[in-house]
Amino acid sequence: MDEAAHYELEEGPGEDGRRLVLSGPLLISTVGRIEPELRRLSGEIGVIDLSGVTEIDTVGVWVATRLADEHSARIEGADERAGHLLDAIQGMGGEGIAEERSPVWERVPIATGEKVFAARAGVIGVVGFFGQVLLAFLTILINPSRFPHRALVRQMELVGVAALPIIGLMSFLIGVVIAQQGAVQLEQFGAESLTINLVGRITLRELGVLMTAIMVAGRSGSAFAAQLGTMKLTEEIDAMRTIGISPIEALVLPRIMAATFMMIVLGFYASMVAIVGGAVVGQFALGIPFFTFLERIQEVVPTYDLWVGLIKAPVFGLIVALAGCYHGMQVRGNSEEVGSRTTLAVVSAIFAVIVIDAFFAVFFTEIGWG
Incomplete structure (x- = not known):
């Protein structure tokens, strides 16, 4: 077992005042016995003497340093190891390591205020960033030779073509779930045939493009944030600026344009695959022939439902790419x-997409496309 740590207060000569002599091992396993008593020491202490300390670790040095800060004392008698630890921890003080938390009724309002202020700064930053993107787009319109064709095609492949399998599978399963659950509920009213209306309208207007936007945010939005963030850390972006290449034009604009355009394609594709999934359920669970289901979709779903989804898609794509x-x-x-x-990019993109979707729902209802 470890020997116990001890302390003793002595009256020092001259102007040094009282002297606190620490002895024995000042280790994490031994200092706990005397640390509460050391906290309660009052009065002036001029010197903290470590010459009697046999062993010491970071916790022991921290205790001595905190006492020195509290009593404006100086530390003497430190051996070589203690000297190195003192140099490393000097200036941190006790409060820097074990800060006492304020009550919850104080922490919550303070944290809320900090979040609101950070959100305000974030909104200003996004608006300014969007302004830079618009300026870069206008610059490219004036000088078409600067347009990064290859980068755009590459990003369209990554954002759109590479995402077709996972978005197709997700949309198919969503169509199956909507048709199956909708049929169960409508069966209570003898209206199973209205499952066609339910699947067609909800996928074209809402879930097709909304779920695609969420998938693109998790897949491509996170990739944009990670790629550009890594380039920032490795100073590649600074190097581009040094040689006269605009990072906004070369890196940001192709990603935003690819996501904006490909969201239209992916949203339409997701809606069609979801309808096919509903038709499969109709064939095997509702007794509605597959092609009859598809023909009825054209009759019961208004054309403006398709336009609602196609109008939302590029806006959602812009939001996701801008956040990333x-x-x-x-x-x-x-x-x-x-x-x-990267986490912030995904969370903020999904949140913004859902909020904008709610505004779209109200807007289209007001203009008669509800």
Whole structure:
């Protein structure tokens, strides 16, 4: 077992005042016995003497440093190991390591205020970033030779073509679930045939494009943030600026244009596959022939439902790409920031898409497309 740690207060000579002499091992396993008593010491202490300390670790040095800060004392008698630890921990003080938390009724309002202020700064930053994107787009319109054709095609492949399998599978299963669950509920009223209306309208207006936007946010929005964030850390973006290449034109604009355009294609594709999934359920569970289901879709679903989805799609794509690129370009400091910014990109994109979708729902209802 470890020997116990001890302390003793002595009256020092001259102007030194009282002297606190620590002895024995000042280790994490031994200092706990005397640490509460040391906290309660009052009065002036001029010197903290470590010459009697046999062993010491970071916790022991922290205790001595905190006492020195509280009593404006100086530390003497430290051996070589204690000296190195003192140099490493000097200036941190006790409160920097074990800060007492304020009550919850104080922490919650403070944290809320900090979040609101951060959100305000974030909105201003996104608006400014969007302004830079618009300026870059106008510059390319004036100078078409600067348009990054290859980068755009590559991003369209990554955002759109590569996403077809996973979005197709997701949409098919959504169509199956809507048709099956809708039929169960409508059966209570003898209206199983209205399952066709339910599947057609809800996929074309809402779920087709909304679920696609969420999938694109998790798949491509996160990739944009991680790619640009890594380029920021490795100073590739700074190097581009140095040689006269605009990162907004070369990196951000192709991603935003690809996501905006491909969301239209992916949203329409997802809606069609979801309808096929509903038709499969109609064939095997409702007794509605597959092609009869598809023909009835054309009769019962208004054309404006298709336009509602197609109008939403590019807006959602713009939001997802803007969030991913903005957070990627905000990475600072270290690799941990890449992870946190990637998470922020996905969360903020999904949140913004759902909020904008709610506004779209109200708007289209007001103009008679409800």
